[in-house]
Amino acid sequence: MKKNQPNQDNTARLLNSKIKLSMLIILVSSSIIYFASSVFSISTIEYLSVEDVINTDSISENQIGVSGKLVKNSYFREANGIRAHFNLRDENGISELPVIYDGEIGKIFFNEYAEIILQGEKAQDGSFVAKTLTIRCPSKYITEAEKAEMDLEKNQMPKNPPYGSYEDT
Numbered sequence: 001m002k003k004n005q006p007n008q009d010n011t012a013r014l015l016n017s018k019i020k021l022s023m024l025i026i027l028v029s030s031s032i033i034y035f036a037s038s039v040f041s042i043s044t045i046e047y048l049s050v051e052d053v054i055n056t057d058s059i060s061e062n063q064i065g066v067s068g069k070l071v072k073n074s075y076f077r078e079a080n081g082i083r084a085h086f087n088l089r090d091e092n093g094i095s096e097l098p099v100i101y102d103g104e105i106g107k108i109f110f111n112e113y114a115e116i117i118l119q120g121e122k123a124q125d126g127s128f129v130a131k132t133l134t135i136r137c138p139s140k141y142i143t144e145a146e147k148a149e150m151d152l153e154k155n156q157m158p159k160n161p162p163y164g165s166y167e168d169t
Helices: 004-043 050-055 144-153
Strands: 046-048 064-070 083-089 096-102 115-122 128-136
Touching (some): 046 050, 050 064
Parallel strands (some): 096 128
Antiparallel strands (some): 064 083, 064 115, 083 096, 115 128
């Protein structure tokens, strides 16, 4: 009987170590899944329209994104030269969102056709505090026909007609 007892002890130790290893694998896997889902939910930015941001009473702690056009004559910079205030309007031009942004702003920002894309949070006073500001330059994303149409709207001759050069006729 003494010979069978060491085999039972070895079997118990082997099962005990397998259980510990299984528990460790489950714990590590659960931790990885938890942290991955936490990081993903934090880094996900929900984009809303200007009107949606205005009409939302409370925004979650996650950052949100909004895009629109600069409202003419709404831009001013504080005396410190860092903080800028301006209004953003939606596509139909009805809704306007007051925005506060600390940082550099390039010249293309003032282009009437440029799309301003912001990421940040809605403040208690209803303004939008932008953490990042990106400007989509219209000349990079429009076709030649659209560019010609915009030029005609300004009562100018198209710079580069979409149908070829004038010498071809």
